[in-house]
Amino acid sequence: xxxxxxxxxxxxxxxxxxxxxxxxxxxxxxxxxxxxxxxxxxxxxxxxxxxxxxxxxxxxxxxxxxxxxxxxxxxxxxxxxxxxxxxxxxxxxxxxxxxxxxxxxxxxxxxxxxxxxxxxxxxxxxxxxxxxxxxxxxxxxxxxxxxxxxxxxxxxxxxxxxxxxxxxxxxxxxxxxxxxxxxxxxxxxxxxxxxxxxxxxxxxxxxxxxxxxxxxxxxxxxxxxxxxxxxxxxxxxxxxxxxxxxxxxxxxxxxxxxxxxxxxxxxxxxxxxxxxxxxxxxxxxxxxxxxxxxxxxxxxxxxxxxx
Amino acid sequence: xxxxxxxxxxxxxxxxxxxxxxxxxxxxxxxxxxxxxxxxxxxxxxxxxxxxxxxxxxxxxxxxxxxxxxxxxxxxxxxxxxxxxxxxxxxxxxxxxxxxxxxxxxxxxxxxxxxxxxxxxxxxxxxxxxxxxxxxxxxxxxxxxxxxxxxxxxxxxxxxxxxxxxxxxxxxxxxxxxxxxxxxxxxxxxxxxxxxxxxxxxxxxxxxxxxxxxxxxxxxxxxxxxxxxxxxxxxxxxxxxxxxxxxxxxxxxxxxxxxxxxxxxxxxxxxxxxxxxxxxxxxxxxxxxxxxxxxxxxxxxxxxxxx
Amino acid sequence: xxxxxxxxxxxxxxxxxxxxxxxxxxxxxxxxxxxxxxxxxxxxxxxxxxxxxxxxxxxxxxxxxxxxxxxxxxxxxxxxxxxxxxxxxxxxxxxxxxxxxxxxxxxxxxxxxxxxxxxxxxxxxxxxxxxxxxxxxxxxxxxxxxxxxxxxxxxxxxxxxxxxxxxxxxxxxxxxxxxxxxxxxxxxxxxxxxxxxxxxxxxxxxxxxxxxxxxxxxxxxxxxxxxxxxxxxxxxxxxxxxxxxxxxxxxxxxxxxxxxxxxxxxxxxxxxxxxxxxxxxxxxxxxxxxxxxxxxxxxxxxxxxxx
Numbered sequence: 059x060x061x062x063x064x065x066x067x068x069x070x071x072x073x074x075x076x077x078x079x080x081x082x083x084x085x086x087x088x089x090x091x092x093x094x095x096x097x098x099x100x101x102x103x104x105x106x107x108x109x110x111x112x113x114x115x116x117x118x119x120x121x122x123x124x125x126x127x128x129x130x131x132x133x134x135x136x137x138x139x140x141x142x143x144x145x146x147x148x149x150x151x152x153x154x155x156x157x158x159x160x161x162x163x164x165x166x167x168x169x170x171x172x173x174x175x176x177x178x179x180x181x182x183x184x185x186x187x188x189x190x191x192x193x194x195x196x197x198x199x200x201x202x203x204x205x206x207x208x209x210x211x212x213x214x215x216x217x218x219x220x221x222x223x224x225x226x227x228x229x230x231x232x233x234x235x236x237x238x239x240x241x242x243x244x245x246x247x248x249x250x251x252x253x254x255x256x257x258x259x260x261x262x263x264x265x266x267x268x269x270x271x272x273x274x275x276x277x278x279x280x281x282x283x284x285x286x287x288x289x290x291x292x293x294x295x296x297x298x299x300x301x302x303x304x305x306x307x308x309x310x311x312x313x314x315x316x317x318x319x320x321x322x323x324x325x326x327x328x329x330x331x332x333x334x335x336x337x338x339x340x341x342x343x344x345x346x347x348x349x350x351x352x353x354x355x356x357x358x359x360x361x362x363x364x365x
Numbered sequence: 366x367x368x369x370x371x372x373x374x375x376x377x378x379x380x381x382x383x384x385x386x387x388x389x390x391x392x393x394x395x396x397x398x399x400x401x402x403x404x405x406x407x408x409x410x411x412x413x414x415x416x417x418x419x420x421x422x423x424x425x426x427x428x429x430x431x432x433x434x435x436x437x438x439x440x441x442x443x444x445x446x447x448x449x450x451x452x453x454x455x456x457x458x459x460x461x462x463x464x465x466x467x468x469x470x471x472x473x474x475x476x477x478x479x480x481x482x483x484x485x486x487x488x489x490x491x492x493x494x495x496x497x498x499x500x501x502x503x504x505x506x507x508x509x510x511x512x513x514x515x516x517x518x519x520x521x522x523x524x525x526x527x528x529x530x531x532x533x534x535x536x537x538x539x540x541x542x543x544x545x546x547x548x549x550x551x552x553x554x555x556x557x558x559x560x561x562x563x564x565x566x567x568x569x570x571x572x573x574x575x576x577x578x579x580x581x582x583x584x585x586x587x588x589x590x591x592x593x594x595x596x597x598x599x600x601x602x603x604x605x606x607x608x609x610x611x612x613x614x615x616x617x618x619x620x621x622x623x624x625x626x627x628x629x630x631x632x633x634x635x636x637x638x639x640x641x642x643x644x645x646x647x648x649x650x651x652x653x654x655x656x657x658x659x660x661x662x663x664x665x666x667x668x669x670x671x672x
Numbered sequence: 673x674x675x676x677x678x679x680x681x682x683x684x685x686x687x688x689x690x691x692x693x694x695x696x697x698x699x700x701x702x703x704x705x706x707x708x709x710x711x712x713x714x715x716x717x718x719x720x721x722x723x724x725x726x727x728x729x730x731x732x733x734x735x736x737x738x739x740x741x742x743x744x745x746x747x748x749x750x751x752x753x754x755x756x757x758x759x760x761x762x763x764x765x766x767x768x769x770x771x772x773x774x775x776x777x778x779x780x781x782x783x784x785x786x787x788x789x790x791x792x793x794x795x796x797x798x799x800x801x802x803x804x805x806x807x808x809x810x811x812x813x814x815x816x817x818x819x820x821x822x823x824x825x826x827x828x829x830x831x832x833x834x835x836x837x838x839x840x841x842x843x844x845x846x847x848x849x850x851x852x853x854x855x856x857x858x859x860x861x862x863x864x865x866x867x868x869x870x871x872x873x874x875x876x877x878x879x880x881x882x883x884x885x886x887x888x889x890x891x892x893x894x895x896x897x898x899x900x901x902x903x904x905x906x907x908x909x910x911x912x913x914x915x916x917x918x919x920x921x922x923x924x925x926x927x928x929x930x931x932x933x934x935x936x937x938x939x940x941x942x943x944x945x946x947x948x949x950x951x952x953x954x955x956x957x958x959x960x961x962x963x964x965x966x967x968x969x970x971x972x973x974x975x976x977x978x979x
Contacts, residue, residue, distance in 0.1 A: 095409040095467070096437065102709040104739060114452065115460055118441060122464040125411060125437050130710065130739050134732060135442075135749075145728065145941030153729055153940060156963030157736040160709070326460060327452030349463030402716040402774070403744065421759065422767055425748060429771040432718060432744050442749075633767065634759030656770030 062364030065176040066184040069197040069233035070260065077237060081202050083357040084350070091126045091356070099365045100129030103160040108134040109186065110147055110166045115326060115348055116186045116195070120163050123356035127365075132159070148175060155179045160363055164188075182362050190224045190254075190292055195358060196325055197230035199351040201238075203343060204282055206350065207321055212239040215279055217320070219246035220286035220306060220331055222253040224293060227286055227325045229257045236261040243267040244276045248305050250298075251288070273312065280320040283308070285332050287324075309333035323347055369671030372483040373491040376504040376540035377567065384544060388509050390664040391657070398433045398663070406672045407436030410467040415441040416493065417454055417473045422633060422655055423493045423502070427470050430663035434672075439466070455482060462486045467670055471495075489669050497531045497599055502665060503632055504537035506658040508545075510650060511589055513657065514628055519546040522586050524627070526553035527593035527613060527638055529560040531600060534593055534632045536564045543568040550574040551583045555612050557605075558595070580619065587627040590615070592639050594631075616640035630654055676978030679790040680798040683811040683847035684874065691851055695816050697971040698964070705740045705970070713979045714743030717774040722748040723800065724761055724780045729940060729962055730800045730809070734777045737970035741979075746773070762789060769793045774977055778802075796976050804838045804906055809972060810939055811844035813965040815852075817957060818896055820964065821935055826853040829893050831934070833860035834900035834920060834945055836867040838907060841900055841939045843871045850875040857881040858890045862919050864912075865902070887926065894934040897922070899946050901938075923947035937961055 061076065090097055105124040107117050121131050134154060147166060154162060155178075163184045164172055169191035176183045187193040205211050216235065222228040222245055232253070235241045243265055245253045252269055261267065270276055277283070285308050290299050307330060313319050324332050324344040336342050368383065397404055412431040414424050428438050441461060454473060461469060462485075470491045471479055476498035483490045494500040512518050523542065529535040529552055539560075542548045550572055552560045559576055568574065577583055584590070592615050597606050614637060620626050631639050631651040643649050675690065704711055719738040721731050735745050748768060761780060768776060769792075777798045778786055783805035790797045801807040819825050830849065836842040836859055846867070849855045857879055859867045866883055875881065884890055891897070899922050904913050921944060927933050938946050938958040950956050 092465070095411070104709070104736070114441070114457060118439065118461065119464065121439050122411070122466075125439065131439075132732065132735050132739065132745075134728070145943075149941060150728060152959050153962045154732065156959055157733065157966050158706070158963075159736075327456060329452075345459050345463055348460045349465075352464050399772070402718070421748070421764060425746065425768065426771065428746050429718070429773075432746065438746075634763060636759075652766050652770055655767045656772075659771050 060364070061358070061361040063182050064362060065172070065182055066194055066358065066362065067173045067176065068185070068192050069194040069230040071194075072234065072237060074237040077198070077201065077234065080198060080354060080357045080361065081205050083360065084202060084353040087356045087360070088353045091353070096126055096128055098128045099360055100124060100127035100363055103129040103363055103365065104132060105129055105359065106132050106134055106154055106159040106162045107186075108151065108154060108162055108164050110136050111187070113165055113186070115351065116165065116193075117163075119348070119351040120186065120355050120359075122352045123359055126352070127356055127359060129160075129359075129363075147171070148178070151175055151179055155181050161359065184358070184362065187226055190226050190289070192230045192233075193226040194230050194234075195351070195355055196227050197234040198358065199347060199354045200227070200231050200284065200323065200325070201234050202354045203323060203347045203350050204321070207343065208281070211235070211241070213241075214281045215242040215244070216282045216284060217244040217246050217273070217276055217280040218253075218284045218286070219273060219308070221251045221288045222247045222286070223251045224289035225286045228253060231284065232257055232261050232265065236264040241265045244280065245269045246273050246276065246306075247271070248302070251302065273306070273308070274315060277316040277320070278318065282323060283320045284323045285328075287327065287329050287331055304330055307331050307333065308336060310335045313339070367671070368665070368668040370489050371669060372479070372489050373501055373665065373669065374480045374483065375492070375499050376501040376537040378501075379541065379544060381544040384505070384508065384541065387505060387661060387664045387668065388512050390667065391509060391660040394663045394667070395660045398660070403433055403435055405435045406667055407431060407434035407670055410436040410670055410672065411439060412436055412666065413439050413441055413461055413466040413469045414493075415458065415461060415469055415471050417443050418494070420472055420493070422658065423472065424470075426655070426658040427493065427662050427666075429659045430666055433659070434663055434666060436467075436666075436670075454478070455485070458482055458486055462488055468666065491665070491669065494533055497533050497596070499537045499540075500533040501537050501541075502658070502662055503534050504541040505665065506654060506661045507534070507538050507591070507630065507632070508541050509661045510630060510654045510657045511628070514650065515588070518542070518548070520548075521588045522549040522551070523589045523591060524551040524553050524580070524583060524587040525560075525591045525593070526580060526615070528558045528595045529554045529593070530558045531596035532593045535560060538591065539564055539568050539572065543571040548572045551587065552576045553580050553583065553613075554578070555609070558609065580613070580615070581622065584623040584627070585625065589630060590627045591630045592635075594634065594636050594638055611637055614638055614640065615643060617642045620646070674978070675972070675975040677796050678976060679786070679796055680808055680972065680976065681787045681790065682799070682806050683808040683844040685808075686848065686851060688851040691812070691815065691848065694812060694968060694971045694975065695819050697974065698816060698967040701740075701970045701974070702967045705967070710740055710742055712742045713974055714738060714741035714977055717743040717977055717979065718746060719743055719973065720746050720748055720768055720773040720776045721800075722765065722768060722776055722778050724750050725801070727779055727800070729965065730779065731777070733962070733965040734800065734969055734973075736966045737973055740966070741970055741973060743774075743973075743977075761785070762792070765789055765793055769795050775973065798972070798976065801840055804840050804903070806844045806847075807840040808844050808848075809965070809969055810841050811848040812972065813961060813968045814841070814845050814898065814937065814939070815848050816968045817937060817961045817964045818935070821957065822895070825849070825855070827855070828895045829856040829858070830896045830898060831858040831860050831887070831890060831894040832867075832898045832900070833887060833922070835865045835902045836861045836900070837865045838903035839900045842867060845898065846871055846875050846879065850878040855879045858894065859883045860887050860890065860920075861885070862916070865916065887920070887922070888929065891930040891934070892932065896937060897934045898937045899942075901941065901943050901945055918944055921945050921947065922950060924949045927953070
């Protein structure tokens with residue numbers, strides 16, 4: 059297996075072996091980073107972050123990961139850029155590519171943009187989120203968190219709850235889970251926010267899945283409850299937000315009804331759907347999840363850079 | 366004395382010994398930096414600048430200080446961040462903290478936010494300004510500038526002029542001056558902008574202070590005149606700005622009336638309150654003051670990082 | 673010849689020898705960079721990018737150039753800065769200068785601002801574009817691209833087309849071409865966008881030039897066709913943009929009429945004036961041109977830093 063020089067576009071592209079290799083590498087890097095702060099692997103290498111949509115976690119997490127590997131980071135800032143002058147994102151990326159970065163982390167509003175642009179770009183592209191479509195490195199850190207928590211992934215039952223339609227983390231998470239055995243997914247969402255058909259079509263026959271409306275129906279079956287935010291910025295009509303706001307929520311009261319509280323995850327940022335009262339539960343894993351992102355992205359960068 | 370791993374929240378927290386130690390360390394680092402450009406002390410360390418309010422001097426000054434110490438800087442940019450998605454600053458900082466930075470420099474609109482968040486954050490927090498409340502590293506560079514100018518601080522008479530109510534530099538400066546002996550402070554401001562009671566309560570008995578309305582009344586007594594800008598962005602009512610604009614001003618004409626022109630300082634940025642005609646006076650020290658900021662912040666970072 | 677510590681303000685300031693030296697140095701650095709990724713020349717040096725106007729290529733290209741030389745980059749971001757507080761650009765630059773950067777790359781809206789500020793600033797200033805006036809490093813990369821393409825510059829015929837009035841690249845390109853022998857320039861533009869008198873006055877007697885309205889009239893004479901974008905943001909009246917939009921355009925249809933298609937260049941970003949259909953022509957050199965920018969800027973930085 060080698061990811062050297064490869065574009066990372068979709069969670070579907072990984073083999074189970076690659077995923078597990080990355081998990082073990084992340085553990086190894088975690089130890090080395092915790093010991094030394096900054097390592098030497100990526101010395102002399104440059105990563106560009108090109109985020110055409112706002113981000114905290116993903117961009118910062120990649121920047122930390124690359125710095126921890128000893129590499130350099132150059133951020134292409136969209137706000138102070140020539141986009142104001144009317145340039146297309148394709149021209150922008152071709153120009154960045156001309157500076158010969160060793161890897162480009164790309165976030166873009168347009169679904170499937172990374173796979174369209176990748177053949178025109180020499181540098182490996184890592185998809186840091188393409189609209190509602192995918193966010194493969196988020197899926198890596200999500201499943202890495204599950205793997206660290208349970209010691210395995212096979213056989214687990216995961217509830218994915220919230221805005222499954224306009225979110226990109228539910229699709230990528232589903233795809234990556236489908237690489238494992240005997241996975242059951244409950245898609246928990248009100249009808250207008252249920253998982254897209256094209257997502258379940260791709261995991262058909264590999265994962266057992268159910269669509270349900272209410273958390274109460276299934277909470278006792280879950281090993282993991284993965285909550286997601288209503289993607290305000292992707293709703294076709296802004297008035298939808300006010301109608302759907304608060305339609306689902308996880309708080310202590312809701313969880314108190316469960317026989318056994320599952321591991322609680324969230325890709326963050328959160329708004330009203332995950333109450334701060336949950337933060338102190340030992341099952342709350344979302345801040346740890348964000349932290350895991352740095353290590354798994356360091357592992358991915360190391361492999362893609364081939365260092 | 367050790368500041369290693371400590372949060373730097375308020376100018377009140379320092380002992381006189383710590384302050385003088387930092388001044389001497391800043392002098393030492395100044396020589397080393399001027400000679401070598403970039404040093405090795407903070408190699409392998411990462412500082413995050415998390416500025417939830419705009420800044421030039423403070424952020425840039427910390428970035429230079431950390432780079433000069435040989436460390437790495439990661440900037441969390443609020444504009445391109447998830448704040449647009451409705452995330453709280455607390456969640457944001459907990460996520461940043463999860464990436465294990467060695468120090469976080471924080472600026473936030475909300476007074477006392479740094480002391481509220483610090484216990485939740487593993488990394489040492491340096492308060493880079495919390496609304497109208499405090500700006501302890503500005504006070505360090507202010508008093509460092511005075512110390513360099515006179516060779517001592519004890520016994521000096523300092524006029525602090527301008528918007529003392531909504532500014533954070535007058536409070537932190539007062540607190541840090543209160544660590545020295547025989548200090549006299551004149552608070553020079555029109556009534557609606559006079560120093561807050563909570564500030565003078567904290568220096569009561571340690572500093573001799575007077576509130577006056579006009580510079581003319583006291584200029585001949587001053588060793589230092591510290592001018593501050595009207596904090597347009599913090600006024601409760603925007604119409605106040607137009608009313609108060611120009612109500613105080615330092616220019617050559619005003620200074621010509623003094624028997625002896627005091628050392629002129631300003632935290633910058635300035636607007637109309639300090640005329641450019643003053644820039645060429647040998648008493649004008651505000652650009653030097655900004656420069657001193659880099660060295661004293663390097664000293665503080667070195668101590669907080671324990672390197 | 674030595675550019676060490678010099679301000680780089682105008683393309684007119686270079687001697688032919690300096691320009692050719694920089695071209696050869698860029699070739700040398702290209703080989704070293706392509707081999708090693710990051711070099712050691714600028715170790716311990718800090719470059720500040722201070723862009724008071726948006727930019728992609730120039731800022732990114734300088735950042736890459738400095739990192740490739742092994743130096744450090746600190747970006748002064750105008751959006752998150754004190755400009756919101758009403759500070760002047762002069763104060764801002766004096767403060768930055770106080771932090772003793774080794775070089776400042778400056779972009780500013782106001783024409784001739786760099787030459788006005790340079791005497792007040794200790795660090796060497798590189799003009800990264802001053803309004804409609806000049807963009808000397810763009811001219812360096814433009815002529816460097818021509819030199820690489822033909823192996824020489826003397827005797828060539830260059831068409832400069834588009835918005836020659838409000839653009840800064842046509843002026844700097846003309847100035848730098850005037851350092852070579854037997855150059856012919858055709859200024860191709862509709863009347864309201866023709867080249868400014870002050871530009872041609874400066875190359876009078878050194879370059880043979882003609883002003884024409886239509887590309888068709890001269891295309892067969894051109895070795896190089898340099899296309900520029902309509903500078904929307906500099907037009908005195910926004911309604912002008914709608915009137916002039918599309919008044920000139922280069923696409924395959926236009927080029928098909930030429931006996932011999934010239935080398936096509938563009939400073940980028942492009943909007944409607946250069947059709948993507950042209951991109952696949954072997955004569956299209958604009959992405960290569962952008963790439964050359966990194967190497968020639970690395971060469972310039974190396975010389976200005978004296979490393």
